[in-house]
Amino acid sequence: MADYVLEVQNVDxxxxxxxxxxxxxxxxxxxxxxxxxxxxxxxxxxxxxTLLNMIGLLDRPTTGNVTxxxxxxxTLNDNQLSTFRNxxxxxxxxxxxxxxxxxxxxxxxxxxxxxxxxxxxAEEASTLLKTVGLESQMNKFANKISGGQAQRVAITRxxxxxxxxxxxxxxxxxxxxxxxxxxxxxxxxxxxxLNQTFIVVTHDRPQFGDVDKVVTIRDGxxxxxxxxASLR
Amino acid sequence: xxxxxxxxxxxxxxxxxxxxxxSLAVAIAILVVQVNSVIFQGLYDAIVRDLxxxxxxxxxxxxxxxxxxxxxxxxxxxxxxxPYVEAAAPRIDYSAQINSTxxxxxxxxxxxxxxxxxxxxxxxxSTMYQTVGDGQYVSFRNSIVLGAIADRDLGYPKVGDTVKLxxxxxxxxxxxxxxxxxxxxxxxxxVGLDNSVIINIDTLREIIDRPQQTQxxxxxxxxxxxxxxxxxxxxxxxxxxxxxxxAQTIEEAAELTLSGFRSGIALINLVGYxxxxxxxxxxxxxxxxxxxxxxxxxxxxxxxxSKRKDVLLVFIFQGMVIGAIGAGLGTVLGVVYTxxxxxxxxxxxxxxxxxxxxxxxxxxxxDILAFVLAVIASIYPAYKATKLxxxxxxxxx
Numbered sequence: 001m002a003d004y005v006l007e008v009q010n011v012d013x014x015x016x017x018x019x020x021x022x023x024x025x026x027x028x029x030x031x032x033x034x035x036x037x038x039x040x041x042x043x044x045x046x047x048x049x050t051l052l053n054m055i056g057l058l059d060r061p062t063t064g065n066v067t068x069x070x071x072x073x074x075t076l077n078d079n080q081l082s083t084f085r086n087x088x089x090x091x092x093x094x095x096x097x098x099x100x101x102x103x104x105x106x107x108x109x110x111x112x113x114x115x116x117x118x119x120x121x122a123e124e125a126s127t128l129l130k131t132v133g134l135e136s137q138m139n140k141f142a143n144k145i146s147g148g149q150a151q152r153v154a155i156t157r158x159x160x161x162x163x164x165x166x167x168x169x170x171x172x173x174x175x176x177x178x179x180x181x182x183x184x185x186x187x188x189x190x191x192x193x194l195n196q197t198f199i200v201v202t203h204d205r206p207q208f209g210d211v212d213k214v215v216t217i218r219d220g221x222x223x224x225x226x227x228x229a230s231l232r
Numbered sequence: 233x234x235x236x237x238x239x240x241x242x243x244x245x246x247x248x249x250x251x252x253x254x255s256l257a258v259a260i261a262i263l264v265v266q267v268n269s270v271i272f273q274g275l276y277d278a279i280v281r282d283l284x285x286x287x288x289x290x291x292x293x294x295x296x297x298x299x300x301x302x303x304x305x306x307x308x309x310x311x312x313x314x315p316y317v318e319a320a321a322p323r324i325d326y327s328a329q330i331n332s333t334x335x336x337x338x339x340x341x342x343x344x345x346x347x348x349x350x351x352x353x354x355x356x357x358s359t360m361y362q363t364v365g366d367g368q369y370v371s372f373r374n375s376i377v378l379g380a381i382a383d384r385d386l387g388y389p390k391v392g393d394t395v396k397l398x399x400x401x402x403x404x405x406x407x408x409x410x411x412x413x414x415x416x417x418x419x420x421x422x423v424g425l426d427n428s429v430i431i432n433i434d435t436l437r438e439i440i441d442r443p444q445q446t447q448x449x450x451x452x453x454x455x456x457x458x459x460x461x462x463x464x465x466x467x468x469x470x471x472x473x474x475x476x477x478x479a480q481t482i483e484e485a486a487e488l489t490l491s492g493f494r495s496g497i498a499l500i501n502l503v504g505y506x507x508x509x510x511x512x513x514x515x516x517x518x519x520x521x522x523x524x525x526x527x528x529x530x531x532x533x534x535x536x537x538s539k540r541k542d543v544l545l546v547f548i549f550q551g552m553v554i555g556a557i558g559a560g561l562g563t564v565l566g567v568v569y570t571x572x573x574x575x576x577x578x579x580x581x582x583x584x585x586x587x588x589x590x591x592x593x594x595x596x597x598x599d600i601l602a603f604v605l606a607v608i609a610s611i612y613p614a615y616k617a618t619k620l621x622x623x624x625x626x627x628x629x
Contacts, residue, residue, distance in 0.1 A: 059623055079539050082540075097531075099533075101242035106238075113235035114542070115537070
């Protein structure tokens with residue numbers, strides 16, 4: 001078993017070519033252990049979401065490697081990447097991004113449906129929904145629940161496949177302060193209870209309080225700060 | 233249920249406007265083909281029906297050259313012993329100059345086709361006698377039935393009036409004969425003998441000096457599908473070179489008349505199928521709109537691990553739903569129209585009653601074609617959907 005659940009090594013990302021080229025990420029390297037709660041922080045346009053996309057295998061680095069659960073993802077083709085994302089990664093987006101044509105339960109089960117492992121999926125999804133207090137909303141269509149509830153559904157959807165890492169992109173960015181607090185509390189408690197690795201992108205560092213690790217991004221580069229402190 | 237099928241179904245069934253528009257496009261295309269089929273195939277079949285009833289029978293027997301010299305009595309009796317043969321009747325097609333005096337005014341001679349019929353046998357083998365609207369069918373030796381067009385050209389002589397016909401017998405001699413009009417025949421679409429006159433076959437034989445001779449025998453079958461069988465059986469039973477018989481099915485006998493209609497029907501069907509292609513373009517447009525409206529969902533699917541082919545299948549399933557609902561709706565509309573046309577004895581231009589048939593093979597073929605086109609029309613939008621990158625799709629969706 002790998003020591004680190006995530007290893008990002010010398011990742012660069014350049015958009016465009018020639019004079020119009022934009023360096024979005026530059027020489028990013030860090031490691032994350034299983035069960036850690038890590039924040040990627042930075043101001044708008046700093047490159048933090050781009051970095052999350054690289055880690056989430058939604059985009060490929062121009063150079064450098066992303067290794068997840070001991071597997072170098074640069075060697076995977078498009079189909080393998082899809083399978084890998086499905087089994088090893090969970091996603092929580094800023095706008096929850098539930099599929100509005102599916103019910104809450106179907107949304108949670110969706111990654112399992114993709115995987116084709118439906119045995120006991122409904123019970124597991126129900127249990128998870130119960131954990132986040134949404135058992136009564138299970139059969140409602142996703143567009144019929146509130147934003148805070150939708151984000152909790154998105155969290156359970158991210159966990160249904162027991163991924164190696166759950167990636168959250170501004171998970172509280174679209175919520176009122178009460179819902180945001182509930183969501184953060186939920187993420188942290190799941191992190192402790194399930195020993196689940198979370199990597200959360202946020203521009204609001206203080207909202208999350210104590211975490212295991214923080215990577216601060218500015219102009220596409222990691223700046224000195226908490227990362228250094230935590231690694232010492 | 234497979235999740236791609238489930239999503240495909242939900243995507244389209246929860247967008248009722250898109251579903252209705254796309255399904256209607258498919259359904260209307262099917263309806264157009266069905267209506268074309270009912271009208272034009274019905275018209276063709278009606279013409280075939282009337283040609284069988286009035287002119288040729290199901291099997292038309294003639295001689296390759298000249299008249300049939302074998303006794304028509306013998307031939308008719310022989311034919312009527314074949315199990316599928318319901319009746320047979322001899323006829324002679326000839327021509328004569330005709331004139332009449334109506335209200336003291338002489339209508340000048342002009343050439344008219346003359347049909348000699350056996351008054352008894354013809355009633356069994358043909359429904360020509362039913363087309364006499366005024367008067368009765370040919371009976372006694374000097375009786376004549378005028379076709380409606382011939383009647384018009386003669387200045388509308390009435391039943392009881394006389395007309396004069398000048399024939400040339402087989403030796404080239406002129407023979408003048410006066411006839412009493414006993415009836416006027418009129419057929420829908422003039423498919424019958426509207427431009428001819430009908431007289432007793434024995435009278436005609438006598439006039440042209442061809443005793444016992446016949447020009448053709450029309451054969452009516454109890455089972456029209458056995459026409460080839462009866463034709464072959466007849467020809468094989470009378471192989472003699474002296475007889476030189478020619479036997480034709482209705483399609484062969486009326487080839488000249490029918491081939492033009494067949495080309496017309498093919499053209500009309502082509503127009504129908506072009507309509508179907510247009511519906512496919514409508515499906516493409518609606519599917520493209522669906523892909524655009526579902527861009528964010530496509531991004532989410534891809535992020536959560538769906539492969540490009542899974543996205544493709546979602547929209548193909550969506551096309552299948554459109555195709556299935558459209559085909560179902562189109563079939564219902566088409567069948568309702570067919571039933572209406574059949575039950576109301578729909579006529580073509582108010583005269584010729586269409587021969588409407590439930591052509592299930594054609595209906596199923598049209599449905600399958602419409603369904604397949606809807607699926608094919610979904611391929612390009614589905615392909616476009618697979619090309620969306622997850623990050624981009626979620627950002628713009």
